[in-house]
Structure formats: structure tokens, C-alpha cells
Amino acid sequence: MKVYDLKTLHMTNAFGIDQIPEFSWKLSSDRKNVIQTAYRITVKKGRETVWDSGKKESREQSFVEYEGEKLESGTVYTWRAEVWNNYGEQACAESSFETALLCKEDWKASWIASTVERKPVTQYKYGDTYAPVMFRRNFRLEQKKIASARMYASSYGNYRLYINGERPDDREFAPEFTVYNKLLYYQTYDVTELLRSGDNKIAMYVGDGWYFSGQTGPSEKKVKEPSVIYQLEIRYEDGSRERIMSDGTEQCGTAYILYSDLFQGEKQDLGKSGTEETAFPVRTEDYGHEMLCAQPMPPVRPAALIPAAEVFRTPKGETVVDFGQVLCGRARIMISAPEGSEITFDYFEILDENGNYINTMFAPQRDIVTAGKTPMVHEALFTFHGFRYIRVSGIENVKKEDFTAVALSTEKENSGEFECSDERLNRLYKNIRWSQQNNMMSIPTDCPSREKAGWTGDILIYAKTALMNENMTPFLTSWLKNVAADQQDDGTVMITTPFANLYSGLVKAQCAAFGDDRPTGVAGWSDAVVWVPYMMYQVTGNRRILQEMYKPMVKWCDYIIRTAREKRGYQDFPEEYDRYLWNTGFHFGEWLIPGKEDGGNFEDCKKSSYYIAPFFGYRTLTMMAEIAGILKDKEKEAIYSATAEKMKHAIRMTLFAEDRMPENLMGAYVLAFAFDLVPEHLTGTYKERLIRLIHENGDCLGTGFLATPFLMDVLEKLDEKEMAHDLLWQTNRPSWLYEVEHGATCIWEAWDADDAERTGRFVSFDHYAFGCVDDWICRRLCGIDSDTPGFSHIIIAPEDDRRLSYCHRVFESEKGKVEVTWTDRSLKITVPCNASATVIWKGKQFETGSGDYLWEI
Structure with a gap:
């Protein structure tokens, strides 16, 4: 056994954390029917x-929470998992984690x-664009050998950190997209190898990012200019310490960079590259440290490098570079042109019906x-785009190998x-998978081009x-922290998280x-x-997320019950x-019903909202009753269960009768059948x-x-079943x-999105939501399902389909790899x-253990 x-915290060698750790591990063995009988965790x-922990007689191997002494800031801890199995075998392995700044002090x-x-x-429809700002600090270090050096940094605006001209890692868009007025992540960097005795230089280059964007920023900004905070903690081998920090x-x-905006784009003068205009003083501000917390998830990073597939001329004579895949990111381009030449790169997702450039987004x-x-x-x-193509203007002899x-x-x-x-x-x-990758950019977004927003409905249907x-x-744990931070006092959960200025008018x-004032x-x-927490629990067995989100969930469910009592429904x-019918207030309804949209205005939403809202109100309360039961809150379980039955x-008695x-x-x-609402006589x-x-x-x-x-x-x-497969x-x-x-190389936003080739409608060709069919493919076609949280008991029941002779699926569960391969025989x-x-x-039916x-x- 291994x-x-x-x-x-579900990260390998977690670095720079400020949460109570939880531990997980997996087992492998050449034997069949291996069961963990006990574990022991030691942290040093x-x-x-x-x-x-002592030897615990338990099969638990995920989300084992630390229960030891109070952890110290900026400290490396090693931990060891020792495991016993039903064959009397024993095995162990070690890992580590490092804490960040655990106290605001x-x-x-x-x-x-x-x-x-x-x-x-x-000028841009949803706000102005500005030049990024470079912050710089020179300092000297003694002629002593450095044992370790950690930089803790954050900003308003997105920043890139440089130590002596070098970046400590390849992360992008720090400090991530959060509910900035309540929650701001800081990042931890190992800069030990970048420092030297004598002269050193810290630089932080700050673009507008999400915070200062007129589209994604908060409606009320307490911070008016790009701002940074950093704290460099140095430990020398002789035991001494030194701190270099932002101080004015x-x-x-x-x-x-002359300007940069997440939607408009970015303008660079490469003739000025390597030069800085850092002649202005900075101003210290009392923004406080209360909202700062260590980034709880891995960063945005380059996920793939894709060489250009083709360069071609459109019927209009435009030069277009095709990468063969809709993606989220930007291009790395070799610029060989006369000095002072201005070259324009327009990023876009599709060609029009004649094969020409077309922009189906708000911004260019x-x-x-x-x-x-x-x-x-x-x-x-400081920007990223959703694109497959780039239109190139201002340069001749465009070569695909330069892109x-x-x-x-x-x-x-x-x-x-x-x-x-x-x-x-x-x-x-x-x-x-491409749509999922492209839309997991700091938060779960709707699309990486038009809105780049954390629409809650998209991830609700796609989380599984x-x-x-x-x-x-x-x-998802990180995003849910923001959902809780964005929740209103009355329990309202916003339609996007972090809630963005663009939607203030919509609200x-x-x-x-x-007729509401909130x-x-x-x-x-x-x-x-x-x-989303419920789906996380079902797939991974994560009780901790249920505990962490329990109060926001209760507030939301109480909101449903309370507003259902307010007689503002669409029907009498x-x-x-x-x-007991949650048919009050505004709802989007089913949204994007193929062939049923009449312009997308609010009145259209009523056509399906009158049943969507009561149905979802009921299902959410039944789900919440189950969650309360899991967490042993019998009182809430009884309340939500009884209210759901009345719903x-x-x-x-109304919609059906x-x-x-x-x-x-x-x-x-x-939905009526899915939520078990249909009485037998109407089935x-x-x-x-x-x-x-x-x-x-x-x-x-x-x-x-x-x-x-x-x-x-x-x-x-x-x-x-046959009809399901036929669909x-x-x-x-x-x-x-x-x-x-x-x-298509991604999932479309709407079933009829390709009409945009003719009409130019604003629509995305990179939305993951309708990709939710993969859940059904995994469970039914491939046959991987579970009837217990965390896949401790797996149901493998692939369904035959005459159109397939071979099917293969792998799912890396909390227990380890689940794999199914089937053929005709x-x-x-x-x-x-x-x-x-x-x-x-x-x-036939078989019962198996591991192997x-x-x-x-």
C-alpha cells in the first residue's frame, strides 16, 4: 500500500495560507478490496x-481538519499521514504547508x-481607460546570507510584482477578482533567490483591472487611485530578521503601457519599453488591513500555448490570424515593423457569414x-480577451509563426x-472542457469576452x-466566500458575484x-x-463548505420564505x-429558451417565472433541509422540510390543479418531474x-x-431512455x-448563437452553462455515478448506445481514480x-471492492 x-486545503504544498488547514490523501495498492481502517496525522x-491526532479508527481521508496548537505566521509546517488498512498493512507519506500573516496585527x-x-x-461605453502606474522602491541589504524571504503584497487594481527586474512567479491578475470593499486577497511570494546583498529594487506595476473598470468595479469605490501594499520579511541564516515594507x-x-482595460484592450509603446517615469511621490492612505486575507486558491496562470494555425485574407481584404480554437487569454506576438508604426490587433470569436471580421461584443x-x-x-x-481570431492592421507580411x-x-x-x-x-x-477552462478566471464567469462576470445562475447549473x-x-470555496460577502442584510444573494457596476442599472x-426598493x-x-455547496458536498464529501456557508444559506432560505408571503405574485x-408560492419580485425565468425569446426584456421573463420561481423555491428548501440534517440542526431541518411540503x-393546488x-x-x-412535484394522477x-x-x-x-x-x-x-440518447x-x-x-470549439451561449454571423447580435461563443450535459454523459453513457457523498460507494452502470462501440471515462475522485472502459463485448x-x-x-449486477x-x- 502507498x-x-x-x-x-486541497492544494499540494499549500503556500501562504491563513485558514485552518484541512488535510487529504489517497491510497494505492496492488491488492483488491483495500479499505483504510485507521489514520494518524502529525504536524510539526x-x-x-x-x-x-492519535490513531483514529476511521475511513476518512479528506477534509480532516487541523486541531492542534495555534499556528504561527510565516512558518513552514510539515505533516505526515500514517494509514492502516484491512490487511494489516501500514504506510505513510509527508507533505508541507506554509502560513502567511495570520493576524491583522x-x-x-x-x-x-x-x-x-x-x-x-x-472613452468607452462603460467607463474610461487609463495608463497603469509603476510603483518603485530601492533598498539595500547587508552582506549576510539569506535563509528565506517572503513578500506579501496586494493592490487596488491588478498588479505584477518585480524584484530586481524579475517576476517571482508567472501568476496573472493578482490580487484576483473579489468583493473588494469587504474582501481583498493578498499574495505570498518566495523571493529568496531574487534578492542580493547591496542594492535591490521592488517594483509593482498596477493596471486598472477589475476594481477600476467601469464595467466590473464596485458601484462605490472607496479607493480612487491605484494603490499597493507590500511587506517583505527576510530571515538571515544568523537568525536575524529584516523587514522592508511600503511606507510612503x-x-x-x-x-x-499608455492605457489598459479588461474590455477595451491595451495600448503599448514598445519604444518606451524598459523605461519608467517614476518621478512622482506616493501618498500613504489609511485603507486598513481588515479586508485583507491570504489568497485561498491557486492563481491565474498560462494554461496552454497555442501556435497560430493559419493567416488568411478575408473577402474585404483584412488580414486575420486563426488559432483554430476559441480561448481566453491574449497573443504573444513578435513585432517586426518600422519604428513608430502603429499596429492594431482586434480579437474576436467568429467570422461573419461572408468570412469577414465581426465584433459580437460590447467592447472592441x-x-x-x-x-x-x-x-x-x-x-x-493587464487585459485578456475571448477569441479565436485576430484581425491585424498596420503591418504587412504577417507570418503565423510570429503569433x-x-x-x-x-x-x-x-x-x-x-x-x-x-x-x-x-x-x-x-x-x-475548453469552455470550463476559459471561464474559470479568478471567478466562474459567464464568458471571457463580453461581460467576464460571475453570474450565479451559470455556475448553479454547471457546478456538478x-x-x-x-x-x-x-x-469554488474562494468564490463562495465572495458570495457570502456580497449577500445583502435581508438575505438577498446578488445575480453576479462579485457584484459589478455594470448591473447596477439592471437591479x-x-x-x-x-415595485421594490432593494x-x-x-x-x-x-x-x-x-x-453550489451542496454539489461540492455530493461530489467530494466536503462537509466543511456546508458549515462555512451555513449562515448565508439560512439567510437566503429565510428570504425565500419571507418574500413568498408577500402577495406580489404574477397570478391571483x-x-x-x-x-407558499415564491412568485414575488423579479426573476429571469428559464432564460434562453430556444425560439421563445422576444427581445430579452423584463416582461418576457414573466412567461416562465411564474412557475420557475415556485419550483426552485421548493427545491432549494428541500436541499436546505437535507443540509441542516447533515449538520445536525434538527430545528432548521424541520422548518425547511415542513415549509417545502407546504410549497x-x-x-x-394552483399551477397543477x-x-x-x-x-x-x-x-x-x-422541472416539475425533476423536482418530484408531479402528483401520480398527472404523471x-x-x-x-x-x-x-x-x-x-x-x-x-x-x-x-x-x-x-x-x-x-x-x-x-x-x-x-432512447429519447434521451437521441437528443x-x-x-x-x-x-x-x-x-x-x-x-464550434466551445459551448455557445445560446442554441441559435450562430445567427450572429448574419445579424451581428451580441452573443458569446464561449459559455460553459449548456455544457452541463457532460454530467449526464458521465453518469449514464460512461456509467460513473455514486449514491454516497464523496464517491465512497460508486455506481458503475453504463448504458448501451447503438451508435457507440467504445467509451472511456476517468474521474479522479476524493478516493482516487475511477475508470470505466466499455466496448460492445x-x-x-x-x-x-x-x-x-x-x-x-x-x-447483471456485481458488487466489488477496490481494484x-x-x-x-
């Missing part, structure tokens, strides 16, 4: 033991702000470069693989799929249109505060029922309506945002394979140690 993959600071540095007068360089002695100024996504004296490599520093796309994403470990005998499904899976493909625990319009919670969007029902009764269900909206019946009628709607739609799906994740499972529940294989629009067969599986499986194949197994016919 112990491997040790993690702290040097040779001193700060926690010894550990911060001795001052905030410093720029005094550079920054004038708007260009720095200088600031601009450099070679345009980078501009002024060439210097010698050939130089250009890459934007490399740099794909960016928050770093996460891969945990999913899929391959089958049909290349269209393989491409669909790639599209899903995301968790089955990557280690999402640190990333005001909601309030005005529906933001309203939105069914299927705000519910993410409950649904008796008070005894109406008070179900109210739905049945009075036949208020829409005749033409497929999603209404999908046949509602099933018949659903099947009829599918047939009338050309045997295509007709569901929008909130119903699509449940469509396939509902059909299987209604003994229509996956459908190639007419709307369908997943229609997108594949029409050249064989089934091969891997069950990880400390787990068991029920295998259902070809009408590799093969069945053939």
Missing part, C-alpha cells in the same frame, strides 16, 4: 510536534496610493502597439478524461460538471418594474448559495396557497405533453437555462452536435482504494 497525493514545526506596512494625474486616454518612501509614475477587444527600434515580443499585461496564443485560467488539477468511438462526441467534450472534470474545491430597473433575489441564480391565487402542496402550466414550454414539465398527462413538445420541436430539445441540466434524466425517469445525438438546431457540426473498471462499487452491466476488474462476453 499513501500519495497529500494536500492541504521543525522538530516540534504541534498536533498529533502582523501587517506593519502602509497602503500607498499613486499621485500621478491620470487623464482618460480613450516609494515613487510612482507611468511606463510604456483591441490591442494597439507602437513599434520600437528593434524587433520585440508584444503581449498585453502564439497564451490561454489563461485559474490553475486547477485535471480530474476528468473522456474518449469514445464517435469523433463528434469527442469534440463536444473538448468544447465543454465542473467538479467531475477538475479539482474545483479551492476555486434598479428590476426594483422599478416590480435588490431582489432571483430564482435559479441566487439559489447558487445553496446549490387564494391566500392559503399564495403565501409543494401549494404548487399542486388549475392547469396553469404552459402548453408550449418544455422546461416547465422537465401520464404531463409526460404526454413533454413528449409531444419534443416531437413538435423536430425531436430536438426545447429547454433553456434552468431546465436543460435535468432534461435527459427526466426522460430516463419516465422510461424514455444527445441530434444534429439539427437546437442541439449540442449541431454546434459541433457547425465548427467488454467492461473494464478501476475502483480506488477505500471505495466499493455496484456494477450493473448487460442485465481493477474486467468482464467479457
